[in-house]
Amino acid sequence: MFKHNKAIFISDAICLVLLMLFLFCLPTKLFKSPTSYVIEASNGNLLSASIASDGQWRFPLADSVPVKFKDCIIAFEDKRFYSHFGVDFIAMSRAMKQNFKAKGIVSGGSTLTMQIIRLSRQKNRTVWQKFLEIILAFRLEIRYSKEEIIGLYAANAPFGSNVVGLEAASWRYYGRNAKTLSWGEMATLAVLPNSPSLVHPGKNAVRLIKKRNDLLDKLVQLKYIDQTTANLSKLEPIPGKPIALPQDAPHLLNRFKVERLALKVNSTRITTTLNQDIQLKVNSILTRYNNRYRANDINNIAALVLDARTGEVVSYVGNIYQPENAALESHVDMIKAPRSPGSTLKPFLYASMLTDGFLLPHTLVPDVPTQISGYAPQNYDLGYDGAIAADKALSRSLNVPAVKMLQQYKYQRFYDKLKKMGIGTLNQPADHYGLSLILGGSEVTMWDLANTYMGMVRTLDHFNTYKGLYNAHDYDQANYIKPKQKPEKDEQLNSYIDHGSIWATFNAMEEVMRPGDEGLWEQFSSSQRVAWKTGTSFGFRDAWAVGLTPNYVVCVWVGNADGEGRPGLVGIEAAAPVLFDIFRLLPNGKWFETPKSKLKKIKVCKQSGYKAGDYCTDVTEELVPFGGEKTVVCPFHKLIHLDRTGKYRVTDQCESVSNMQHKNWFILPPAMEYYYKIKNSDYKDLPPFMAGCDANGSTNIMELIYPKNDAVVYIPLELDGTRGKIVLNVAHRNPRSKIFWHIDGEFIATTINYHQLAVSPPPGKHTLTLVDENGERLVQVFTVLDKKKKSDEF
Incomplete structure (x- = not known):
């Protein structure tokens, strides 16, 4: 009895071990070979792909397999696929008889399930391996459904050369998605895994055509297709040499490669948010302009289109891809590259000052020669307006008023706000940039710039959605992959820039142009309203144009990836035409609604743009942001x-x-x-x-335009080697006045009406004293640098 029980126990244990071996014999992941990186447009069409790290074109597992391929491969390889459990004993016995008669292997009798096992194991074909394939095929049928099994086969079967899987084969041999292939094309691909060497340009064509036609006849016999379809399919040509895959978004593909792990995407294939039609058309526009600009050795151009309604990327062209010419550096993704932003940050300053109560939309700001601690900004046209409304200074992109505004707002405060709004390239302390921050003295990326503008657009778009509150997620970065779920609302009372200030800023940006370039505006006029801003970096290295509507944000950059500057490389001439050509591709929509509940009607001095004081002569009522109540009265x-x-x-x-x-x-x-x-x-x-009459205590009579008090100046040498001169300039309220000039207490000249004087004082500190004919005095100090110190100071 004891021996009998022991035998039962041992047999049960053996059975249990065999069962465990059977259950765990199949690897969790059958195929571990690297896959190609693949990105698709929002409609599922292929945009770009790269070869896998092992040199194979192998696409990741697809969600579904085309019905035509299922019918073809089952008819060709495994007609009882849906009725067996991994092994077709009828086919296997028939194969054994054929092999015995032929005294060699002429038929394998393997099912699709067994072929998947063989493909995943990559072992030599022996009797023992065949037995293991049978066991593993049974196990595979238990774990996976029939649809999943045929999907595994379609993704991993060899299709000749270095092509693995149906999808890669469809694109390499026919240049189309597998779902669009005809019966003749699909039948051609279905016979290849059995004989992948048949695909060879100029060879094996007759054999390949025969195998395809035999399969088409078999499909007729099995009633998958009719005879007419088969006859027409036999007339279709077979593929020649492999076709290059589309490269319509290569820079986004490379970006996905870098960011995949951070994005927590398991597959190397993604369906992006890109609109294929717009992406192709933007590529075409940029190529056309790139061909034109290269005549001036301007080699690179990039564009980014964002959908403000969804926060998604519509088009991503990081550069005009020209891999055949390495010198052009077209592989560089300029959307991610840090570059000088030129004047494109000015709207952020204008909006910030409106929000924080530093000015009203039309407040006059100074536009005069300026020197601040050796820093002397100049306007693009080298002229001055004296005083100009802040919105006009923005629309004309004047540099001096922008610097004066930043000086008033404080560059440290502006620096902090830019970082909060999403400009992530400010890696140095605020003092490193100083006032030059507003004129392109820092670096930004197209990605950050466009996203920050989109944050402002989304804030204003959502004014009614959030009933006057703000959603902190409006400044989240755009998605180029469809998010699994929308972020929850994070409603707040305040934001970086308020609704009213954004609305006023966009109004000012509708009129953007530069002095001397007004004629170009007509070239860009279109039926839709666009708020836009151009920018040009120092040395003509970067040309920018950023435009926005309630629905879209478009950002364009033109230049050279290596930083070489070129004459004529300015925003309004090089980037703006591209911007408006792109906007013509985008659907029109309504303009921003006026956020009336976030605007306050106050009395404004019409002449100065300040809050009206007691002495203002022409007063009007205007809708201004709430911060306007904190501004000073007209001075x-x-x-x-x-x-x-x-x-x-x-x-x-x-x-x-x-x-x-x-x-x-x-x-x-x-x-x-x-x-x-x-x-x-x-x-x-x-x-x-x-x-x-005693004028003491009255308004200042004289003001030194250049140099400012405590200024440091350098006197360069002339071409002939002689020491040059500096031109002193003073403004007097009485244009007919006479001014007596003194340097270090010594009288040097008298000027009448036109108060400029060229002098060449020696290096060192000097005191300039000006006295007019009425005895009014102005005393200021300036320092002249020695030639040897020039390189130390500038």
Whole structure:
């Protein structure tokens, strides 16, 4: 009895071991070979692909297999596929008889399931291996469904040369998605795994055609197709040499390779958010402009289109891909490359100052020669307006007003805001950039720039959606892969820039142009409203154009990947035409709604753009952002006292108060006035003081335009080697006045009307004293550098 029980126990144990071996004999992952990186458009069509690391074209496992391929491969390889459990004993016995008669292997009798096992194991074909294939085929049938099994076969079967899998074969031999192949094309591919060497340009064509036609006849017998379809399919040509796969988004493909793990994507294939039609058309537009610009040795161009409604990438062209010419560096993804942004950050400053109560939309800002600690910004046209409305300074992209505005706002505050809004390339402390931050003194990427503008668009778009609140996720980066789920709303009372300020900024950006380039505007006019901004980096190295509507943000960059500057490489001439050609591809939509509940109607001085004070003569009501309530009242309108004739200014020391006229007057500081009245003929000069009146305590009479107080200047050598001169420039309220010039207490000259003087003082610190004919004095200090110190200071 004991021996009997022991035998039962041993047999049960053996059975259990065999069962465990059977259950765990199949690897968790059958195929471990590397796969190609593949990106598809939102409609599922192939955009770009790269060869796998082992040199094979092997696409990742597809979600489904075309019905035509299923029918063809089952008819050709395993007609009882859906009725057996991994092994077709009928086919196997028939194969054994054929092999015995032929005294060699002429038929294997393997099912598709067994072939998958063989492909995954890559072992020599022996009787023992055949037995293992049978066992593993049974196990495979238990784990996977029939549809999954045929999917594994379609993805891993060899199709000749270095092509593995149906999808890779379809693109390499026919240049199309497998789902679009005809019966003749699909039958051709179905016979290849059995004889992959048949695909060879110029060879084996007759054999391949015969095998295909035999399969088509078999499909007729099995009633998959009719005879007419088979006859027409036999007339189709077989593939010649392999076709190059599409490379319509190669830079996004490379980006996906780098970011795949961070994105937590398991497969090397993704369906992107890109619109294939727009992507192809943007590629075409950029290629056309690139061909034109290369005549000027401008070799690279890139464009990014974002859908503000969904936060998704619509088009991604990191460069015009020209791998045949390595010198062009077309492999560099300029969407990710840090570059100088030129003037493209100016709208962020304007919007920030509106939000934080530093100015109103039309507030006058200074536009005069400026030198700040050796830094001397200049406008693109090298001219000055004296004073200009902030929105006009933005639309004309004037540099000096932008620097003056940043000086007022503080570059440290602006630096912090840019980082919060998504500019991720500010790797140095704020002091490293200083005031040059607003003129392109930092680096940004197209990706960050476009995403930051999209954050502003989304904020304004969602004004009604969130009932006046803000969603922190509006500034999230765009997705180029469809997210599995939308981020939850994170509603907040405040944002980096408020609704009203964004609305005012976009209004100003609708009028963007540059002095001297107004004629180009007509080339860009279109039926849809677009807010846009151009930018040009120092040395003509980068040309930018950024445009936006409620639905889209478009960013264009033109230049050379190696940083070489080229004449004519400016935003409005090189990038803006591309921008508007792209916008013509995009559907129109309504303009932004006015966020009335986030705007406040206040009285504004029409002449200065400031909040109206008691002395403003022309007052209007305007809708301004809430921050406008914190702005100062107009500093340029003042009450002055005139004699009874109205010709002279007076004080109570020389005129009875009862005889005075009291008038409100628009008075700019002398340096601003000097340039302002050149372009504004209606500007009224202050009347002179009546003889004998004491002007002490009155508005400043003189202002030194250059050099500013405590300025450091350098006097260069002329071409002939002699020491040059610096031109001192002063503004006086009375254009007919006479000024006496003194340097270090020594009289040097007298000027009348036109107050400029060329001098060549020696290196060192100097005191400049100016005295007008009425005894008004202006004393300032400047330092002249020695030639040897130039390289240390500049």
